[in-house]
Amino acid sequence: MTDIALKMPVGQTDNNRSNDPFSKVISSCSFVVDNARDVAIDDNALSHFARTMPRNGKVAWQFSGRHHYTGEESLTLRYVLCIGAINFGSGYAHDLIRSVPNSTYYTIASLLKDAVTRDPEIVSSQRLIALTMKEVRELFGQAGNDNPRATELMAQFRLSLNELGHWLIDRYDDDLDAVIDDTRSTHTMLQSLLRMKRFEDVSLYDNKQIYYYKRAQLLIADLARVGREFGWWNTVGLERLTIFADNAVAHVLRQLGVLVYSDRLAARIDAGEYLEAGERAENEIRAASVIAGNILQKTLAAERKWSTILEIDHYLWDVSHEPEFRRPSMRRHMCRTIAY
Numbered sequence: 001m002t003d004i005a006l007k008m009p010v011g012q013t014d015n016n017r018s019n020d021p022f023s024k025v026i027s028s029c030s031f032v033v034d035n036a037r038d039v040a041i042d043d044n045a046l047s048h049f050a051r052t053m054p055r056n057g058k059v060a061w062q063f064s065g066r067h068h069y070t071g072e073e074s075l076t077l078r079y080v081l082c083i084g085a086i087n088f089g090s091g092y093a094h095d096l097i098r099s100v101p102n103s104t105y106y107t108i109a110s111l112l113k114d115a116v117t118r119d120p121e122i123v124s125s126q127r128l129i130a131l132t133m134k135e136v137r138e139l140f141g142q143a144g145n146d147n148p149r150a151t152e153l154m155a156q157f158r159l160s161l162n163e164l165g166h167w168l169i170d171r172y173d174d175d176l177d178a179v180i181d182d183t184r185s186t187h188t189m190l191q192s193l194l195r196m197k198r199f200e201d202v203s204l205y206d207n208k209q210i211y212y213y214k215r216a217q218l219l220i221a222d223l224a225r226v227g228r229e230f231g232w233w234n235t236v237g238l239e240r241l242t243i244f245a246d247n248a249v250a251h252v253l254r255q256l257g258v259l260v261y262s263d264r265l266a267a268r269i270d271a272g273e274y275l276e277a278g279e280r281a282e283n284e285i286r287a288a289s290v291i292a293g294n295i296l297q298k299t300l301a302a303e304r305k306w307s308t309i310l311e312i313d314h315y316l317w318d319v320s321h322e323p324e325f326r327r328p329s330m331r332r333h334m335c336r337t338i339a340y
């Protein structure tokens with residue numbers, strides 16, 4: 001099998017704040033891209049995409065929508081935090097009963113919206129801590145699903161929601177105003193979220209720690225989105241965010257020719273083989289998504305077409321649901337992980 005010759009060495013980090021968590025994401029993902037054997041970034045395809053990417057910033061900043069709960073401020077905040085804590089399961093897509101076709105995310109988001117609408121107390125910290133498997137399975141529409149993988153995911157959801165309940169009480173004394181205060185800085189909020197072990201989205205590649213922080217960063221973006229709607233919007237440091245490395249963004253970048261997979265990796269994914277969380281190729285896909293997004297953001301800025309990663313990521317993720325990216329011949333990589 002031919003290994004892909006790397007098309008663009010990117011070993012430079014974009015600033016020298018080495019202990020800054022966002023710089024750690026960029027520098028560690030750069031290391032993976034520079035040493036990758038099965039995934040490369042095609043700089044021509046990336047430049048073409050930078051020139052043609054639709055600019056739908058307004059849509060990217062909306063959180064409210066038919067699948068999301070938005071109502072009373074503190075309840076909306078609790079809802080967003082819960083979604084952030086369980087915003088994974090893409091690798092279980094074929095194991096779940098999904099009420100929203102073709103979207104695990106919107107299935108989970110809309111079922112939690114229904115639950116919160118029926119019983120706002122369900123997202124109180126005490127209830128989150130006490131959630132049982134039976135309740136979680138009912139909450140997310142899997143009560144009648146005897147697929148052991150679905151049960152596995154529900155068990156992971158339960159652990160994440162339990163952890164969120166403890167975090168709210170132990171770290172914030174259940175005071176949501178204190179949480180809102182911390183959303184004013186991406187750096188502060190990231191450090192706070194990383195006190196929850198299940199947000200620690202860090203992998204190992206050639207014995208080096210690789211940082212993604214995907215769900216933590218996505219939750220920060222969602223808190224900024226909701227903050228705009230409730231007027232506590234003034235998050236500083238949003239420009240520090242990196243791509244939220246999941247399988248949908250990588251899938252779209254691959255279909256656009258920006259990510260190029262080796263023949264052997266393409267064969268595995270197109271045959272429906274699941275990747276192991278933390279294996280070389282899974283790291284290479286996620287890291288290349290992050291670095292491609294970083295280069296894209298800098299290219300757009302150089303052309304004075306500023307775009308936050310929040311907007312770039314949202315476009316790539318949102319468009320992954322369009323028919324042109326959902327043809328049967330197009331398979332995204334599948335990985336059972338709590339990272340995405």
Ligand SMILES: Nc1nc2c(c(CN[C@H]3C=C[C@H](O)[C@@H]3O)cn2[C@@H]2O[C@H](COP(=O)(O)O)[C@@H](O)[C@H]2O)c(=O)[nH]1
Pocket residue numbers: 060062063087088089090093102103104105106218221222243244245246247248249313314317320339340
């Ligand atoms: N990179 C990135 N990954 C994201 C999101 C979202 C939803 N967020 C936005 C939605 C409306 C608001 O604007 C929210 O901001 C979910 N996911 C991931 O997708 C996977 C599920 O996908 P599917 O089964 O195909 O729906 C799962 O791993 C989940 O972790 C994002 O925005 N960016």
